[in-house]
Amino acid sequence: MQSIAQTLNKSQIGKEVTLHGWVYRIRTSGKLTFIILRDSTGIVQLLSSTKSLSDDQHRELSNLTVESSLEVSGIVKEDKRAVTGYEVEITSYKIYQRNESFPISRDLGEEFLLDNRHLWLRSREFTAVLKVRSTIFKAFNDFYYENGYYQVQPPIMVSTATEGGSTLFKVPFFGEEVSLSQSSQFYLETFIFSLEKVFTISPSFRAEKSRTRRHLTEYWHAEAEVAWIGNEEMMQVEEKMIEYIVAKVVRENEEELKLLGRDIDFLKNIKAPFQRIRYADLMKMAQGWGLNLKYGDDLGADEERDIMVHFDRPIFVTHFPRSLKTFYHLPDPENPEEILCHDLLAPEGYGEILGGGERIWDLKQLEQRMAESNLDTRDYYWYLDLRRYGSVPHSGFGLGLDRLAWWIMKQETIRDAIPYPRTIRRTKP
Numbered sequence: 275m276q277s278i279a280q281t282l283n284k285s286q287i288g289k290e291v292t293l294h295g296w297v298y299r300i301r302t303s304g305k306l307t308f309i310i311l312r313d314s315t316g317i318v319q320l321l322s323s324t325k326s327l328s329d330d331q332h333r334e335l336s337n338l339t340v341e342s343s344l345e346v347s348g349i350v351k352e353d354k355r356a357v358t359g360y361e362v363e364i365t366s367y368k369i370y371q372r373n374e375s376f377p378i379s380r381d382l383g384e385e386f387l388l389d390n391r392h393l394w395l396r397s398r399e400f401t402a403v404l405k406v407r408s409t410i411f412k413a414f415n416d417f418y419y420e421n422g423y424y425q426v427q428p429p430i431m432v433s434t435a436t437e438g439g440s441t442l443f444k445v446p447f448f449g450e451e452v453s454l455s456q457s458s459q460f461y462l463e464t465f466i467f468s469l470e471k472v473f474t475i476s477p478s479f480r481a482e483k484s485r486t487r488r489h490l491t492e493y494w495h496a497e498a499e500v501a502w503i504g505n506e507e508m509m510q511v512e513e514k515m516i517e518y519i520v521a522k523v524v525r526e527n528e529e530e531l532k533l534l535g536r537d538i539d540f541l542k543n544i545k546a547p548f549q550r551i552r553y554a555d556l557m558k559m560a561q562g563w564g565l566n567l568k569y570g571d572d573l574g575a576d577e578e579r580d581i582m583v584h585f586d587r588p589i590f591v592t593h594f595p596r597s598l599k600t601f602y603h604l605p606d607p608e609n610p611e612e613i614l615c616h617d618l619l620a621p622e623g624y625g626e627i628l629g630g631g632e633r634i635w636d637l638k639q640l641e642q643r644m645a646e647s648n649l650d651t652r653d654y655y656w657y658l659d660l661r662r663y664g665s666v667p668h669s670g671f672g673l674g675l676d677r678l679a680w681w682i683m684k685q686e687t688i689r690d691a692i693p694y695p696r697t698i699r700r701t702k703p
């Protein structure tokens with residue numbers, strides 16, 4: 275059994291091949307029927323005619339519907355008029371299922387396609403999305419393995435918030451309550467004392483009420499934590515990682531990017547180092563562009579979009595005012611009102627795809643920041659223990675892989691970049 279991609283090849287001309295797949299399109303002129311067959315590797319034109327099949331067989335094939343499943347054997351011919359330059363003239367076949375008419379055709383609304391995502395996955399567009407995602411996930415893993423990191427598996431059901439209580443998902447737990455992890459960061463911090471450089475890809479959950487182009491309630495979070503390094507060194511690792519992933523997608527998914535209409539030259543230009551801009555300077559730049567932003571304002575989806583249309587590479591925004599960030603971030607010793615952290619914003623109006631920085635590693639300082647944030651230190655006893663026993667400077671980050679995929683493929687919304695988006699209004703299919 276061959277795949278379609280293996281068939282589309284000069285060396286196959288004149289040979290007999292056997293293929294498995296689904297009907298992608300079908301058109302008949304009575305005497306000749308052209309079936310475009312689809313499998314995971316691509317599409318190819320099949321020809322059914324009474325030259326090599328009986329009248330009954332030809333009729334049966336001509337009556338197939340879109341998405342019917344079959345196996346065919348036939349001879350490969352070169353055909354300049356066929357979509358992919360080759361055609362397979364069917365000599366025998368087996369139909370697995372001739373289905374009812376497929377519910378999805380062109381030009382259906384976004385909500386209909388989301389309701390039918392389980393079927394829409396097979397479209398050429400979504401197959402391309404899935405292939406690009408697969409490359410992104412692999413590339414993230416490869417990069418960190420190649421750089422001496424260990425992959426670890428933190429828990430998903432937890433009893434501490436990392437990113438604030440307001441976006442916690444609560445789950446009943448034998449008469450008590452736990453929440454779904456918002457970030458593996460605190461657990462990753464526990465692992466650095468044995469492994470020093472660690473990473474994970476885990477789902478994270480945010481009870482975000484907002485319905486924006488970039489929010490999911492469940493998303494894939496790639497996070498790393500490293501002992502002995504500071505904010506700047508962390509950014510140096512991250513920019514190389516982003517460059518590595520983008521380059522890998524460009525190399526391995528050129529066909530998919532073309533199908534999705536993505537400008538590949540633009541991606542080829544995504545090279546480290548990325549510009550570092552202090553939050554305070556960015557606010558001044560934003561004012562220069564006529565944006566209504568001042569020091570102290572938080573950056574949401576809209577603000578970041580308006581800023582990032584001015585860039586064609588990602589940028590690091592550093593030194594946020596401490597009022598805007600969570601308690602664990604290290605205040606800058608030179609100016610404690612600002613913190614040693616960074617957000618990585620994607621260009622073309624996409625905005626934040628990664629957040630990271632240096633962590634407070636002094637026990638007293640951390641306790642004080644927790645008190646300021648009204649957190650009960652008893653809930654975080656194990657996190658504080660890390661500052662009691664052999665504490666070291668360390669930094670880390672979290673990258674939203676769905677956001678990265680969304681930007682790399684330049685999709686309309688993040689929901690177009692994940693197979694089964696979970697949002698405030700959607701838990702099905």
Ligand code: 4AD
Binds near residue numbers: 488
């Ligand atoms: O900026 P966030 O909230 O930072 C953290 O969770 C840190 N504890 C991570 C760390 O340092 N280990 O989230 C990190 C990233 C964001 O930059 C964004 O890409 C993604 O996670 N993200 C979301 N992606 C999709 N939908 C949401 N609702 C997201 N919230 C965050």
Ligand code: MG
Binds near residue numbers: 617626628629
């Ligand atoms: Mg953030």
